[in-house]
Amino acid sequence: MKMYMITILSAMLLISCGIKVEKKETLTEITKEEIKKETKAMETGKDVKDVKDKSFDELFKSIKPEDITDNIFKLVGQDFTVITAGKEPDHNSMTASFGGVGILFEKPVTWCFLRASRYTLELIRKEHTYTMSYFPDRYKEQVLFFGSKSGRDTDKMKENTLTAVKTPSGNVTYKEARLIIECKLTELTTVSPDDFYTQQGKEFITGAYDEVHDYHKLVFGEITNVWVEL
Numbered sequence: 001m002k003m004y005m006i007t008i009l010s011a012m013l014l015i016s017c018g019i020k021v022e023k024k025e026t027l028t029e030i031t032k033e034e035i036k037k038e039t040k041a042m043e044t045g046k047d048v049k050d051v052k053d054k055s056f057d058e059l060f061k062s063i064k065p066e067d068i069t070d071n072i073f074k075l076v077g078q079d080f081t082v083i084t085a086g087k088e089p090d091h092n093s094m095t096a097s098f099g100g101v102g103i104l105f106e107k108p109v110t111w112c113f114l115r116a117s118r119y120t121l122e123l124i125r126k127e128h129t130y131t132m133s134y135f136p137d138r139y140k141e142q143v144l145f146f147g148s149k150s151g152r153d154t155d156k157m158k159e160n161t162l163t164a165v166k167t168p169s170g171n172v173t174y175k176e177a178r179l180i181i182e183c184k185l186t187e188l189t190t191v192s193p194d195d196f197y198t199q200q201g202k203e204f205i206t207g208a209y210d211e212v213h214d215y216h217k218l219v220f221g222e223i224t225n226v227w228v229e230l
Contacts, residue, residue, distance in 0.1 A: 051163060052163050054175065056166065056167060056168065057168075059175055062225060062226065063227070063228055064226065065181075065223045065226050066108070068101075068179070068181075070134070070179065075179075076097060076098070076100060079134050079137075080095050080096065080134075080140075080143050081095070081099055081112065081133070081134065082094070082096075082133045082135070082177075083096050083114075083124075083132055083133075084130060084173060085121075085126075085131075085172075086120075086123035086126070086127060086172065087127065087170065088164065088166060088172055090123075091172040092119050092120045092157060093120065093157065093160075094114075094118055094119075095143055095144060095146045095147030096147075098112060099112035099113060099132075101223075104186065105186070107223070108222070108223040109183075109186060109220050109221060109222050109223060110132055110181060111218060111219065111220045113216055113217075113219075114216065115208055115212065115216055116208075116212055116216060116217055117214065118150075119150055121217060121219070124185060124188075124219065125188070128184060128185040129171055129184055130171065130182075130221065131167065131171045131182050132181040133173045133179070133180050133181075134177060134178060134180075135174070135177055135178060136178055139162065139176055142160055142161055142162050142176075145159070145160055146160065162174040162175075163175040163176060167180070167225065167227070168225075169182060169224065177227075177229070178228065178229045179227070179229075180227040180228075181223055181225075181227075182224045182226070182227075183222060183223055183224065187218075188220075189217065189218040190214075190215050190217055191215050191217070191218060192205070192215060193205050
């Protein structure tokens, strides 16, 4: 009788353990699937929803300049900056890979290094305001397209598939951006080969001068607003 009861209890225990293991495996599979979905959602970001039908306020929130958490070396050197100036419909964007952020005259500022012939620079001089926008990697092709031709002589702004939108201040940026920095022109300085102490720097500056007969400009802008995607 004891052996019979032991056998029954053993069978019940094994069945019980089997059920628990099966549930655990099922939960593990569910968890894995949820992680995959979450990861996909994070990768696609605002692609999940149609941003074209959303307003600026539905897509972005304001933060302080000191709350920007991005690595500036990746932000500028790898993600690239899209600088946009001018008012709709006469605005223009360009791609830039030189620049940074810091403090000037006790204000948070950005700086960029622009060729003198840039149409965007012409609009910065005219309006004294501009945006610096940064995008997820999936928009790299569109970002680089802004640097492929001049907006002065082509319709490149209409050819790009990114969606232009005005900030509350009236500056132009794009709904697909993940970080937007609005700037007010503070200083514009012309560089000279004599300002550079490396051969690479001198050659870069003189090479550009030979093409457009003017030297690069250092553009400093006070940060007036920072926006991040919701």
